[in-house]
Amino acid sequence: MSFFTKRQTTGSSSSAALAAAAAAQKPWIEKYRPKTMDDISSQEQAVAVLKKTMESQNLPHLLFYGPPGTGKTSTILALARDIYGPEMIGSRVLELNASDERGIQVIREKVKNFARSTVSHNIGNQSCPPYKIIILDEADSMTADAQSALRRTMETYSKLTRFCLICNYVTRIIEPLASRCAKFRFRPLEEKHSRERLEMICRQEDVKIAPEAILSLIRLSEGDLRKAIMYLQSASRLIGKDAEIGIDVIADIAGTVPESIIDGLEACWRTKDYNAISSEVQNVVADGHSAAKVLSQLHTRLLKNDVLNSIQKAKIAEVFGDMDKALCDGADEQLQLLNMMTRVSAIAA
Amino acid sequence: MALWVDKHRPTSLDKLDYHIDLSQHLKKLCASGDFPHMLVFGPPGAGKKTRVVSILRELFGPGSEKIKIDQRIFETPSKRKLELNIVSSNYHLEVNPSDVGNYDRVVIQDLLKEVAQTQQVDVSAQKRFKVVVIHEADLLTRDAQAGLRRTMEKYMSNLRIIMCCNTTSKIIGPIQSRCLLVRVGAPTVPEICKVLHKVVKKEHCGPLPESLAVKLAEESGRNLRRALLMLETAKVQCHPFKENQEIPRMDWEEFIRVVMAQVLRMQNPESLQIVRGQLYELLNHCIDPTTILKTLARELIAKVDGDDIKMRFAQEAAFYEHRLRIGQKAIFHLEAFVAKIMSVYKRHLMSMDM
Numbered sequence: 001m002s003f004f005t006k007r008q009t010t011g012s013s014s015s016a017a018l019a020a021a022a023a024a025q026k027p028w029i030e031k032y033r034p035k036t037m038d039d040i041s042s043q044e045q046a047v048a049v050l051k052k053t054m055e056s057q058n059l060p061h062l063l064f065y066g067p068p069g070t071g072k073t074s075t076i077l078a079l080a081r082d083i084y085g086p087e088m089i090g091s092r093v094l095e096l097n098a099s100d101e102r103g104i105q106v107i108r109e110k111v112k113n114f115a116r117s118t119v120s121h122n123i124g125n126q127s128c129p130p131y132k133i134i135i136l137d138e139a140d141s142m143t144a145d146a147q148s149a150l151r152r153t154m155e156t157y158s159k160l161t162r163f164c165l166i167c168n169y170v171t172r173i174i175e176p177l178a179s180r181c182a183k184f185r186f187r188p189l190e191e192k193h194s195r196e197r198l199e200m201i202c203r204q205e206d207v208k209i210a211p212e213a214i215l216s217l218i219r220l221s222e223g224d225l226r227k228a229i230m231y232l233q234s235a236s237r238l239i240g241k242d243a244e245i246g247i248d249v250i251a252d253i254a255g256t257v258p259e260s261i262i263d264g265l266e267a268c269w270r271t272k273d274y275n276a277i278s279s280e281v282q283n284v285v286a287d288g289h290s291a292a293k294v295l296s297q298l299h300t301r302l303l304k305n306d307v308l309n310s311i312q313k314a315k316i317a318e319v320f321g322d323m324d325k326a327l328c329d330g331a332d333e334q335l336q337l338l339n340m341m342t343r344v345s346a347i348a349a
Numbered sequence: 350m351a352l353w354v355d356k357h358r359p360t361s362l363d364k365l366d367y368h369i370d371l372s373q374h375l376k377k378l379c380a381s382g383d384f385p386h387m388l389v390f391g392p393p394g395a396g397k398k399t400r401v402v403s404i405l406r407e408l409f410g411p412g413s414e415k416i417k418i419d420q421r422i423f424e425t426p427s428k429r430k431l432e433l434n435i436v437s438s439n440y441h442l443e444v445n446p447s448d449v450g451n452y453d454r455v456v457i458q459d460l461l462k463e464v465a466q467t468q469q470v471d472v473s474a475q476k477r478f479k480v481v482v483i484h485e486a487d488l489l490t491r492d493a494q495a496g497l498r499r500t501m502e503k504y505m506s507n508l509r510i511i512m513c514c515n516t517t518s519k520i521i522g523p524i525q526s527r528c529l530l531v532r533v534g535a536p537t538v539p540e541i542c543k544v545l546h547k548v549v550k551k552e553h554c555g556p557l558p559e560s561l562a563v564k565l566a567e568e569s570g571r572n573l574r575r576a577l578l579m580l581e582t583a584k585v586q587c588h589p590f591k592e593n594q595e596i597p598r599m600d601w602e603e604f605i606r607v608v609m610a611q612v613l614r615m616q617n618p619e620s621l622q623i624v625r626g627q628l629y630e631l632l633n634h635c636i637d638p639t640t641i642l643k644t645l646a647r648e649l650i651a652k653v654d655g656d657d658i659k660m661r662f663a664q665e666a667a668f669y670e671h672r673l674r675i676g677q678k679a680i681f682h683l684e685a686f687v688a689k690i691m692s693v694y695k696r697h698l699m700s701m702d703m
Contacts, residue, residue, distance in 0.1 A: 027385070027505050068523050097499040101458065103426050141495040227526035234385055234529040238374045255517065255530040274650075274659040286535040286571045288391035292518035327518050331671040332639060335646070339667030342660035 028233045029226050032201055033074050037082050042193035043071055046184040050079055057129050059083075061154060061163045063178060065170040066186030069224030072166045073137055075186075080133055088128060092119065097137035107149040115157040132161050139165040140172035147174045154180055188223025198228060207236045208244040216247050220254045257289045262297050266305075268341060269348040277345065281337045291333035295323060295340070312347055319343045354577045357548050360414075362403045365396070366547070367540040368533065375400070375531075379407040384478070386501055387511045388486070388525065391533035394572030397513050400533060401482055404511070408476055409440040425455050435460075441480040447488035454493040461497070465504030478509050486512035487519040494521045501527050541566035541576050548577065555589035568596050601636050602644060608687075609648040616691035621684070628683050638679035642670050642686060649690060658697050665689050 034040045037054070040047050046064075053059050064072040084092045094114045096102055111134060119132055136142070154163055154177070165181060167173055195218060202209055209232075221228035234253050235245045251258075261284060268277045284294060299320055302313060323340045327333070359365050362372045362379075378384060387404075389397045405413040416438045423431045431452050436443040442464065446453035464479055483489070501510060501524070510528075517525060536544070542562040549557040557580075565583070569576035582597045583590065608627045611620060631641050646666035650659050669686035676682055 027502070030502060030505065069526060101426060105426065137499060138495055141492065224526060230526055230528075237378055237381055237383060237385065237529075240377055240381075253530060255525075255532065272656050272660075274656040274663075277660075278650075278663075286392055288395060288532045288534045290390070290517040292516075326667070326671040329671060330519060330674050331667070332643065332674075333516055333518065335643065335663070335667040335670050338663045342663050346660070 027230070028201060028205070029229050032197070032204075032229065034071075034078050035081060037075075037078050040071060040075060040078060041196060042189050043075065043186055046075065046186065049184070050075070054079070054083065059129075059131070059133075059162045060182040061158070061180055062165070063170070063173065063181035063183045064164070064166045064186060065168065065173075065183070067188055067224065068168060069221070069226035069228075070186040070188060071225070072186050076133075076135055076164050076166065080135075083129060083133075085128075092128075092132045093135065094132070095135045095137065102136075102142050102146055104143070104146045104149050107146050107153070111150070112153055112157075115153055115161040118160055131159070133164060134161055135164045135166065137166045138168075140167035140169050144174055147177055151176050151180070189225050190223075191218055194218045194221070194223070194225055194228055197225060198232060201229065201232065205236065207232070208242075209235075210244055210246055213245050213247050213250050216250050220250065220256065255290065255293060257284075257294050257297055261287075261289065262294070262301060265294070265298060265341065266301055269345050272345055272349050274342070277341045278338065281334060281341060284337065285334045291337055292324070292327055294337065295320060295327070308348060315347045316344050319347070352578070353548055353552065353581045354574055357551060357577075358399055358402075360403060360406060362400075362407050365400070365403065366544050367536050368396075371400075371531070371533070372403075375404055376407060378529075379404060384408065384476075384509055385529040386505075386509055386527055387531055388514070388517065388520065388528035389511065389531045389533060390514050390517050392515060392535045392572070394569075394574040394576075395533045395535045396573060397533050398484075400531075401511055401513060405441055405480060405482075408480070409438075413438050413440050415439070421460070423449075423452075423455050423459050425452055431455065440476070441482060443482040443484065445484040446493060447485050451490060453489055454496050457489075457493045457496045457500075461500050461504075461508065461510075465500060465508040468507055478507055480509045480511060483510060483512045485514065487514035487516055491521060494524055498523050498527070535571035536573050537571065538563060538566040541569065541571070541573055544573060545576060545580055548580065549590075552584075554584060557590050558592045560592055561590055561594055564596060601631060601634065604631060605641065605644045606648055609645060609652065612649065612687060612690060613652060613694065616695040621688055621691065624687050625680075625684055628680060628687070632679060632683075638673055638683060639670060642666060642673060642683060645686075653694070653697075655697075658694070661693055661697075662690060665693065 037047060037051055062076070064076065066072060080089055080093045094111070096106075096111070114132070114134060117132075119128075119130060139147075150163070163181070165173060165177065170178065170183070170185075195214060198214055198217065201207070202214075217228050217231055221231065231250060231253050232245075235249050238253070239245055239249060264280050265284070268280050271277070285291075299317075302308075302316055302320075305313070308316070319340055323336050326336050362376050365372045389401060391397050402413075416436050418434055418436050421433055421435050423433065425431065429452070431449045433444065433446070433449055433456060442460070444456065444460065446456040446460075449456060461481060464481060468477075497510070500508075512520075512524075512528065514520065517530065542559070545562045545565060546557055549555070561583075565576050565579050569579060579596060583594060586597055587594055604627070608624055608631075611624055611627070614620070628641070632638065643666070646662060650662050653659060653662065665686065669682050669689070672685070673679060673682040
């Protein structure tokens with residue numbers, strides 16, 4: 001795979017040293033971002049359709065949606081690189097994301113100006129499609145006003161410009177915009193693809209990792225490849241080059257609450273002893289575990305629990321739901337945990 | 350004269366007293382030259398900030414301690430001017446964007462981009478990046494957090510972000526997946542005692558009885574900062590230390606006890622009227638309403654007997670704390686809590702009589 005080899009740096013030695021230093025500090029998620037459409041290992045359906053449309057030189061407006069870390073941004077960047085080549089990409093693609101100001105003003109000025117400038121068919125001897133691409137990353141954090149300002153712009157300049165909207169929640173894109181785009185859903189990555197990618201990175205970076213650690217990495221990341229790669233890199237930094245990465249390190253980095261603590265909490269469900277519950281909760285909070293994580297792990301336990309009957313489980317699930325809502329509103333973690341535990345113990349005991 | 354808390358704050362990773370494993374890991378990280386974004390979380394008084402300062406020192410040497418404070422003015426798209434204090438050294442910046450409330454997104458966008466887009470020119474420089482420390486990251490709005498996402502990836506070569514927060518529950522997933530999560534748990538009681546003994550020795554103020562140290566540690570709720578402050582107060586009150594010395598309490602804590610006693614003594618509108626006055630007094634002294642509610646609930650629960658009633662109190666406390674957080678005016682919810690507790694308690698008493 002040629003694209004993984006380091007690019008040849010030309011010029012003075014100092015700039016070469018700089019480039020090398022920069023490459024070494026690049027996070028792996030950037031370093032191993034697929035560079036061309038052929039590199040993208042999963043999302044077969046979306047990739048196949050996109051390749052077809054690329055051949056016909058007629059790209060529709062695009063709307064990518066799906067959970068984080070499934071390759072939405074990577075796909076569009078790879079697509080743009082395939083269409084324009086590395087030199088032209090700078091002048092033909094405008095990328096705006098949530099870190100840029102994207103109020104209605106910017107849509108009216110910056111986007112419109114970029115959208116209406118015409119581009120020539122070919123540059124030098126290279127042929128190039130006569131349109132530009134505007135990527136609106138994290139489009140679900142745009143205001144509804146800004147989105148509606150896009151509506152007419154998209155249609156008027158559709159000859160010159162294609163839009164690509166990327167978001168996590170398609171419901172936050174207003175209907176008129178969504179109907180103007182070809183929609184692609186990005187699914188969470190399958191285990192097979194995640195594993196391939198992670199193993200490849202381990203080989204390239206010389207990381208020693210236990211096979212079961214890779215498995216737990218995939219399980220913890222829940223189909224989010226970026227998360228998995230990030231955890232892997234953090235783990236290898238923490239451990240150092242020589243040692244092997246084990247399961248415990250991965251669990252530590254992912255911020256999972258140790259099983260023993262969850263066991264303790266689950267055991268408390270059976271008692272009606274307030275002081276026991278209170279001290280257990282106190283310890284969890286003092287150790288700095290996040291209540292949301294505790295809740296989600298307890299929920300997994302609840303599903304597997306075979307002592308409780310279905311009605312009890314359903315009631316407990318309702319309590320969990322209330323707590324999650326309260327946590328989202330910013331309520332105090334300790335009180336909420338206490339509340340949840342006491343209510344559950346009333347149901348379960 | 351500095352407070353003992355500040356005076357004896359460790360300044361390097363080697364001098365930290367507990368979580369030795371964590372310190373070792375952090376040291377390795379700093380040495381590797383390949384430093385990730387970080388999210389440091391843990392309860393208050395566990396030593397998050399101390400660790401961050403130590404990391405900075407480890408990365409950049411003593412230069413990171415020469416800090417200056419300046420005020421920056423940011424402008425929102427609607428031309429509103431925001432003022433924010435920024436602590437900075439040559440190598441890092443510390444900000445607390447949640448100070449400007451809903452406009453924190455502007456600060457994140459402007460400030461981080463400015464830092465991110467300036468490159469280190471000096472090739473021989475120790476580190477090629479600047480560090481931005483964001484305090485109270487859990488108070489950042491969702492917009493501001495979304496603004497961080499791409500910036501964190503794009504400008505990784507010039508910029509590292511260290512975020513400090515109490516809980517990761519309010520940090521959005523995409524940010525968590527871009528950071529190395531560092532959990533700083535609260536020190537255990539023996540660990541706090543060790544530190545207390547060490548400080549007393551350094552201050553040359555006589556031996557500290559073991560029982561007093563344990564009492565201080567337990568009273569502080571595993572909060573080291575609080576334990577040290579209490580130790581210093583204890584020293585002012587009575588020196589040399591005595592075995593069974595009374596631990597000084599905060600005024601407001603005493604006052605909340607008065608409120609608690611009133612709630613349990615009488616449950617009728619007149620009593621509620623008195624409590625309202627007391628609550629107003631607490632609020633007027635700028636005690637955080639959540640703290641009032643939590644302390645009051647803790648005192649109440651400690652005072653009543655029976656698991657059922659204790660649990661009921663805890664549930665009500667959680668319910669009204671949630672209301673307090675979404676609501677606007679604190680006094681309504683505090684009073685509603687007190688009224689509810691009174692009614693629950695009265696019913697409980699009546700059922701016992703029968």
